[in-house]
Amino acid sequence: MIAGVATFVAAPVRAATVHLGAWLQALPMAAVFAFFFLLPLVLIVMVSFWDYNEFQMIPAFSGRGYTDTFEGCAAELPQLCTIFRTYAMTLKLCALVWVITLGIGFTIAYFLAFHVRTKSWQIALSLLCTIPFWTSNVIRMIAWVPLLGRNGLVNNGLMAMGVVDAPVEWFLFSEFSVVLALVHLYTFFMVIPIFNSMIRIDKALIEAAYDAGASLWQTLAHVVIPLAKPGIVIGSIFVITIVMGDFITVGVMGGQQIASAGKIIEVRLNALQFPAAAANAVILLAVTLMIIFVLSRLVDIRKEL
Amino acid sequence: MKQSRTQAGIGRRNMLKGAAAVSGVAIGSGALTGFPAIHSAEPKVLRYLGTAVNEGDDIAKKCFADTGIKLEYITTTTDDVSKRVITQPNSFDVLDTEYFSLRKLVPSGNILGLDARRIKEFGNITPVFTKGELPNGRKIGGQGTAPWKVLYLDGAGSSKFSATPTDFVTLIPTVYNADTLGIRPDLIKRPITSWAELLNPEFKGKAAILNIPSIGIMDAAMVVEATGQYKYADKGNMTRAEIDLTMKVMTDAKKRGQFRAFWKDFNESVNLMASGETVIQSMWSPAVTKVRSQGVPCVFQPLKEGYRSWASGFCVSKAVSGAKLDVAYEFVNWFLSGWAGAYLNRQGYYSAVLSTAKANMEAYEWAYWMEGKPAEKDIKGPDGGLLEKAGAIRDGGSYEERMGGVACWNAVMDENDYMVRKWNEFIAA
Numbered sequence: 001m002i003a004g005v006a007t008f009v010a011a012p013v014r015a016a017t018v019h020l021g022a023w024l025q026a027l028p029m030a031a032v033f034a035f036f037f038l039l040p041l042v043l044i045v046m047v048s049f050w051d052y053n054e055f056q057m058i059p060a061f062s063g064r065g066y067t068d069t070f071e072g073c074a075a076e077l078p079q080l081c082t083i084f085r086t087y088a089m090t091l092k093l094c095a096l097v098w099v100i101t102l103g104i105g106f107t108i109a110y111f112l113a114f115h116v117r118t119k120s121w122q123i124a125l126s127l128l129c130t131i132p133f134w135t136s137n138v139i140r141m142i143a144w145v146p147l148l149g150r151n152g153l154v155n156n157g158l159m160a161m162g163v164v165d166a167p168v169e170w171f172l173f174s175e176f177s178v179v180l181a182l183v184h185l186y187t188f189f190m191v192i193p194i195f196n197s198m199i200r201i202d203k204a205l206i207e208a209a210y211d212a213g214a215s216l217w218q219t220l221a222h223v224v225i226p227l228a229k230p231g232i233v234i235g236s237i238f239v240i241t242i243v244m245g246d247f248i249t250v251g252v253m254g255g256q257q258i259a260s261a262g263k264i265i266e267v268r269l270n271a272l273q274f275p276a277a278a279a280n281a282v283i284l285l286a287v288t289l290m291i292i293f294v295l296s297r298l299v300d301i302r303k304e305l
Numbered sequence: 306m307k308q309s310r311t312q313a314g315i316g317r318r319n320m321l322k323g324a325a326a327v328s329g330v331a332i333g334s335g336a337l338t339g340f341p342a343i344h345s346a347e348p349k350v351l352r353y354l355g356t357a358v359n360e361g362d363d364i365a366k367k368c369f370a371d372t373g374i375k376l377e378y379i380t381t382t383t384d385d386v387s388k389r390v391i392t393q394p395n396s397f398d399v400l401d402t403e404y405f406s407l408r409k410l411v412p413s414g415n416i417l418g419l420d421a422r423r424i425k426e427f428g429n430i431t432p433v434f435t436k437g438e439l440p441n442g443r444k445i446g447g448q449g450t451a452p453w454k455v456l457y458l459d460g461a462g463s464s465k466f467s468a469t470p471t472d473f474v475t476l477i478p479t480v481y482n483a484d485t486l487g488i489r490p491d492l493i494k495r496p497i498t499s500w501a502e503l504l505n506p507e508f509k510g511k512a513a514i515l516n517i518p519s520i521g522i523m524d525a526a527m528v529v530e531a532t533g534q535y536k537y538a539d540k541g542n543m544t545r546a547e548i549d550l551t552m553k554v555m556t557d558a559k560k561r562g563q564f565r566a567f568w569k570d571f572n573e574s575v576n577l578m579a580s581g582e583t584v585i586q587s588m589w590s591p592a593v594t595k596v597r598s599q600g601v602p603c604v605f606q607p608l609k610e611g612y613r614s615w616a617s618g619f620c621v622s623k624a625v626s627g628a629k630l631d632v633a634y635e636f637v638n639w640f641l642s643g644w645a646g647a648y649l650n651r652q653g654y655y656s657a658v659l660s661t662a663k664a665n666m667e668a669y670e671w672a673y674w675m676e677g678k679p680a681e682k683d684i685k686g687p688d689g690g691l692l693e694k695a696g697a698i699r700d701g702g703s704y705e706e707r708m709g710g711v712a713c714w715n716a717v718m719d720e721n722d723y724m725v726r727k728w729n730e731f732i733a734a
Contacts, residue, residue: 054721055391055413068726082730089733142576151581169510172582173566252573255566256516257559259733267518267732270384271725272391272409 041285048278057274065279069264086259087287093175093250093260094243097182101239102232104183105190109231110224112191113198114206126195129188137248144181144253148172173255181253182243189238197231198224233299237292244288261287349374349632354390355401356383357571358589359480359617363687364645372639374632382569383517390415395624399633403617405450405519405715407466407475414464417623418473423634426641426658427477434478434616434657435470439705449523449541449716452478452616462623476618477637478657480649483612483707487578487588491602500524500610501531503585504558513577513586516567518728520715522548523613524587525555527712531610541716545723552727556734578603590653593700594692605653607701611712618657650674651687655704677703 051062073081080088108129116122132140147153148171155167170176201224209219225232247262261284268277353360353376365376379397381389387406389396394415402410410416421427431440437453438444447454455475459467466475488497493508503512503524514521526540529551537547558564565583568574574592577583579601588605596603619640621633639645646656647665651674656662663671669681677699684693701707718724 054717055409071726082726082733085733086729142572145576145580145582149580149582255513255564256569257564257567257732259729263732264729267725267729269388271518271721272387273722273725 044278044281047275048282050275050278052273052275055272062275065276066283068276069279069283082259083264083283086261086264089259090244090261093178093182093258094240096179097186097243098236098239100179100183101187101190102236104187105235106194106228106232108187108191109194109198109228112195113201122195122199126191129191132185132188137252140181140185144172144177148177148180173253173257175254175258178250178253178258181249182246185249186239186242189242190235193234193238194228194231197228201227229299230301233295233301236295240291240295241288244291245284349635350377351375351629351632351636352377352379352396352398353401354379354381354386354397354399355617356380356386358591359401359649361648361687364648367644367648368636368639371644372635374636374639376636390622394622397622398625398629399636400620400622401479401617402476402620403615403715404452404455404476405615405717407455408450408717411455411458411466411475412464415623416475416620417462417625418458418475419477419620419634419637420461421472421474423638424474424477424641425638426661427474429658429660430478430641431655431657431659433481433708439709440659441705443705443709445709446611446614446712446714448537448539448713449613451714452476452481452618474620476620477641478616478618479640479645480618480654480656481614481616482590482654483614483701483711484587484589485608485612485701486585486606487574487593487596488604488606489578489581489584489602490604492581492584497585497606498609499531500527500608503587504528504532504554504563506561506563508563508585510562510565511582511584512563513566513568513574513583514564515587516569518725519717519721520613521567521587522551522555522724522728523713523716525551527610527613529554531608540713542718543720543724545720548718548720548724548727552731556731559731559734575599594653594686598686598690598692605700607707607710611710612701612707613713613715614708614711615715648687651685653699655708659704673697673699675704677701677706 047057048065049061049063051058051060051064069083070081073084112122112125116125135143145152149155150167150169150172152171154171155164158164158168159166205223205227206219209223214222245262247260247266250258250260251263251266261280265277265280265284268274268280349372351374355378357380360378360380365378369375379389383403383406386400386402387409390400390402390410391413400416411418432438433445434452434456437447437451454468455466456478457467457469457471458473458475459465459471461473463473467473486497486500486503492511502508503514514524522543523540526537526543529535530537530540534554535547535550537543543551566573566577568577568586571589571592574586574588575595577586578588578592579596579599590605593603593605619637621630625633641658641661643658643661643665646658646662647670649656650662650666651670653674659675663675666674670684672678673680673684673693680693680695680697682695683691684697686692701710
């Protein structure tokens with residue numbers, strides 16, 4: 001009886017304690033998140049509605065950052081204005097990089113998960129994928145010139161073989177070189193989440209598919225891809241968000257002649273026009289969030305994990 | 306068992322006592338030595354904000370040896386220097402920046418002009434800065450943000466420029482140069498004499514400009530004038546219509562594929578030229594020297610329309626005062642006293658006080674770098690490496706010829722905001 005009462009009383013208390021404990025455990029991360037992410041974000045949105053002059057921000061409400069950004073968009077129709085043209089280019093690069101990194105990343109992850117047998121080799125080989133990150137950005141960029149440049153290795157090789165008469169110009173400082181460099185850099189972000197999903201697939205399922213007479217492609221389409229979907233979506237979110245905001249790679253590999261959403265922000269910042277830069281940052285964030293929203297519609301990541 | 310426990314207890318307690326005693330001694334000694342002693346023992350340190358152009362290790366070492374002042378370099382790009390001054394004026398002591406930035410930095414009130422009376426060599430600073438003329442009295446081009454327009458403040462601690470000379474100086478000048486196009490004579494194989502060549506279709510896909518909007522547009526303006534399309538009242542302060550016109554010329558060239566790349570970093574420009582990606586581009590004098598030192602022919606080509614010039618100097622953060630300010634003055638005075646000036650001259654720049662730099666250079670060096678005479682002996686760089694063999698003549702000739710040929714100065718326009726928007730449009734085109 002007494003024990004029964006005790007249990008009766010203790011249960012809600014324990015539930016409340018567990019509840020509180022969970023909140024306390026989440027608190028440090030939540031605090032870091034609030035202080036270093038939410039607060040700056042709120043400030044950026046706030047500043048984006050300020051006015052500015054040559055050397056300072058003026059804390060008075062102004063939509064100038066936004067109206068300047070969309071300047072001439074209605075008047076120039078059917079031609080695209082600066083901001084739409086810039087986003088069209090950014091989205092184009094983003095789509096190309098996404099498709100290619102997905103293809104390569106999926107293949108590498110598949111190889112690592114199903115063809116490499118020991119765990120240590122899997123780890124060693126996936127670490128190899130980080131090689132592009134071992135050097136600084138600038139050095140990595142400069143290193144492309146001797147390879148793809150007018151007098152670079154590839155052009156010299158092609159000319160020596162008689163494939164081309166004159167050096168191929170579009171190897172460097174072109175959309176091609178931008179996509180190449182982005183793929184080279186960011187495939188890693190696709191490989192790891194997909195690999196992580198694939199490694200959890202029960203091998204018995206593959207065997208069952210094989211036993212049931214499924215071909216390799218059928219197994220891939222009906223077993224591996226559906227089960228690797230969370231990894232694919234997470235990898236896609238990584239790649240898309242990074243490429244949407246990347247202006248350094250686009251700048252250096254595009255010879256600074258290819259527009260990107262990030263570059264608009266950079267040019268504004270360098271001119272000390274912080275509210276205009278903030279407005280463009282908010283626009284970029286909104287566009288990126290929309291893409292992620294669509295992706296998360298495709299897969300309920302929380303459920304899958 | 307008991308003993309060991311006691312020992313442990315004592316040990317811990319002793320340690321605590323010891324820690325307290327040590328901190329007590331530290332506090333006590335601090336109190337005993339007192340403020341003046343600590344002050345005199347404090348090393349003379351200056352946080353020096355600027356670009357890589359002037360922040361050489363050699364200068365820091367020599368400065369420390371001569372004055373005991375330790376320079377802590379904060380190295381960023383031209384744009385980031387300005388950003389830092391506006392947003393974090395407490396994060397540096399001495400600022401090394403260009404005159405054209407002053408139109409943004411001075412009104413912000415974050416920098417403190419210096420008192421000319423405390424600068425020993427101020428009277429000997431070249432009249433290029435103070436009057437806009439050469440030592441021989443010849444006037445030089447003043448389009449853009451020419452230094453003499455923004456050299457003086459109308460009072461101590463003021464954030465307004467004075468049109469007439471005062472004792473309060475925004476930037477104590479240190480180094481300047483006349484910029485032009487760098488070319489690869491071995492690949493072009495004909496004489497280049499005009500800025501118009503930058504957009505000549507002959508060099509399609511082999512030209513480059515500087516990726517700083519306010520400077521890039523001035524190079525474009527030099528081309529527009531050279532081709533006779535338009536004559537600007539002031540290339541460094543265009544009207545909206547003029548910006549539109551200039552940007553149209555640039556956009557057409559970009560669409561034709563004239564430009565290989567736009568560069569921002571010193572090494573990028575060297576790399577583009579040395580690898581043959583470009584054969585004609587906006588460039589800085591030491592970058593040309595560096596290409597040549599790799600054994601690749603490169604010329605800093607004087608052009609008949611003249612040069613686009615720039616100049617930089619020192620001021621201090623408004624947060625600097627008292628003893629720190631004295632150290633800053635000591636540093637600036639050291640910088641103008643000759644060694645640093647000679648060092649800069651040997652890199653192909655020009656120093657602000659010519660007389661002290663001359664005293665620190667060999668006669669043959671001075672004749673080569675400043676008088677445009679053929680080198681009597683091999684010319685060596687500040688690092689001792691061979692730059693030119695005996696008999697060589699400096700590109701563009703003497704100081705008078707080069708600085709006398711200045712057509713305009715790096716600038717911030719009144720319509721800067723509009724220009725920046727147009728630049729983004731240009732990149733997206």
